[in-house]
Amino acid sequence: MNYFPDEVLEHVFDFITSHKDRNSVSLVCKSWYKIEKYSRQRVFIGNCYSISPERLIARFPGLKSLTLKGKPHFADFNLVPDDWGGFLYPWIKAMARSRIGLEELRLKRMVVSDESLELLSKSFPNFKSLVLVSCEGFTTDGLAAVAANCRLLRELDLQENEVEDHRGHWLSCFPENCTSLVLLNFACLKGEINLASLERLVARSPNLKSLRLNRAVPFDTLQRLLMRAPQLVDLGTGSYVHDPYSEAYNKLKAAIQSCNSIRSLSGFLEVAPRCMSAVYPVCENLTFLNLSYAAGLQSIELTKLIQYCRKLQRLWILDCIGDKGLGVVASTCKELQELRVFPSDPFDAGNAAVTEEGLVLVSAGCPKLNSLLYFCQQMTNAALITVAKNCTNFIRFRLCILDPIKPDPVTNQPLDEGFGAIVRSCKGLKRLSLSGLLTDQVFYYIGMHAKQLEMLSIAFAGDSDKGMLYVLNGCKKLRKLEIRDCPFGDAALLEDMGKYETMRSLWMSSCEVTLGACKTLAKKMPSLNVEIINESEQTEFNLEDRQKVDKMYLYRTVVGHRKDAPEFVWLL
């Protein structure tokens, strides 16, 4: 196709931003492939072992922004041992060597060493944005390197990482002439920071829009920071504890009132409930409120606060808000799209404060709801059916009943019908997590109706291989399937081996799958890596083919077996 010169095509391609679309564009013809290849700046790699750094660089030499995900999702819940993999260093090394002009790096569940952060900070002069989510392996020394060397740094976003805090003055490492910060989130750090440096840094960052502090930043510092940065759009408080009758508190109140751009609020890890009233003026414009770490707030305070939040679109909260509190949410937050209710005491199932009632109330009051994560004490089919009727727009529906195989407490039936109603009614459902007592029937419904489903998480569910097969056969767009403690075995695993090439990954743990079947699969499908994570004393040679594997993780890849697997991971 030679209708247009390359530059024109390039310009046109600039408007195509979705990864999927760009991938499609590159398949049209050789010329388009070439143009797309050199003009591609943003690359998303959902599984860091599906491709190697060298292949990536060869494929997209113009790479500027890279997103990498490492460990499988269940690693979040301690199901994957620590040294499994997902190391950042090889990627940095390769990109540095090839002089890639990296500007943005977003990582999830990767192991990030200080060494890699240092190398990163020194190798990419235009580096602007570092986002680390659920990563580990680094200390504040690595952060110091980034602060010191990335002259154009705009974003440093640390979300829920395990960081070893050396209490060094990493914040002081931002040079005095660094004025480019737009986003600074260090809420997950546990240690002290240099408050004076922080204040100076904020003072010289006129573009700062998002600031999330850690627990070590006290109340009065918060007040001074707000005075310096009234332009903030996103605020995460540090320690929010003070005497509400003090001068400092009044000052904070005044400071907050001058911040009329705040649309997003989080933090409150340590909170004095009486001080929350200072925040009320901000509430009426809030679109995102994250109180999911505010263990010090009771339902009363939460509901008082929420009553002001009429424009709220996303709410993350603890279950101590209770069903009644959710009723207040339902009647106040008519724009609500995303709700996450986390358990305040995950291991005490008897005391969970929300039930199906809260969810029904929210579904009735918030018709725009499309994303849900809900930890609750119990759920009924009737409630799920009602929810399905009220909200047909769900894209993400993740339900976690704290007691994993609890049936409908009213009818004592499995929750098949309830979830069936959800998948039938929400035609755009992309992500689903199941819980409660479930038989093969729910998988029949899922296979039948969840045609857009991309990610499915199953635990303690199903009766037989049929369940898994319904899903594999019916969900054409399935990308990630993770299963634990279900009676699915070899027959289901091996029925349609080609299916796994259309998916990113499959996780099965504590199921009925045997080593022999995994070996068969690995042999027949060279484009898949089949990994067995084996934590017992036995070696590969002792384990017989007919023995069940504890954990299996398989994923498609173009580069074969990875070289960095630890001893307890067997690559078949």
Place this chain on the structure above:
Amino acid sequence: MSPPLLGVEEEGQSSVSSPAVDCIPQNGLGIKEWNYLGLSDFSSVDSSGVACLSEDNKNNLNLKATELRLGLPGSQSPERKTELCLLNSGKLDEKALFPLLPSEDGICLPLQKSVVTGNKRGFSDTIDGFSEVKGTVYSEKNWMFHGAGLDSQSPQPLSHAKYSVAQASVKKDGPANAIQEQPCATNGTNLNRTGVFNNSSSAPAAKAQVVGWPPVRSFRTKTLATSSKNNDEVDGKQGPAALFVKVSMDGAPYLRKVDLRMYSTYRELSSALEKMFRCFTLGQCGAHATPGKEISSESKLKDLLHGSEYVVTYEDKDGDWMLVGDVPWEMFTETCKRLKIMKSTDAIGLAPRAMDKSEKDC
């Protein structure tokens, strides 16, 4: 075989703040006999389970086993070595077989019965819970019968069961774990389920601790654990939190409590007290039918604190009874331990200014 154990322990550890203290006190109402060898030996499990605490050696285990301990089982360290527990089951076998062996142990059968570490249901309760479950709709499931296996009297499940019973005392979070064996074979599937199953059918006391369930990020669990600890500390400290003090009134049948943090001046406090004790004053009116006083309820109320009828006093940190109103409000809230509404007549000895009270803003 430690990692699955580890996983569960981790969960246990991260919930350190709750279970030991919050265990629902369901006493194993007497030990029901777990009869694979004609003995109830849950208590012995517990005592030797307690022994697991001592980090060292068999000798220690022995000694501890002789103690009658009634402490919270949850106060045990979650750190368990597999070896110790196996050791445990070895010991148990011994005990089981020679129940009335005069002690080295010092424990003989009747005593065993009384050693009930109160906060957990006995293992046999768990099993009973189990048999309830069997009767329900889920009994068709194949993996249910794994539980049935525990009931059998063959030696192999015996050591299994013993092992898991030892585990039960080991974990903080309830006897449901007794079912959740960690066998040496790789397959742990059934066990997870049975452990969990137990939870769904039996009383709320049992908490099934399954690795990785509920699916909450460990970062979140750890952070919340630290948060709640800190928040407790915070409330204890300078208290932007509530400050409730008792308020007693002469002649009232019961006391009330007020939260001093709700008010910022003496006036607010006094009007609140008025409201609270309204019913008592009216009651008194009616009951006493005080001669000569034709009193409307309103005027009576007004008189309550602002008038000379009553005086509000407080007990300070030193134990002295003081007249309310002398010191700045903040100082008052910091030193006040309780309040008392006295009749002026009684208060004469207290405050020389009682006569001037009508002028004071109290």
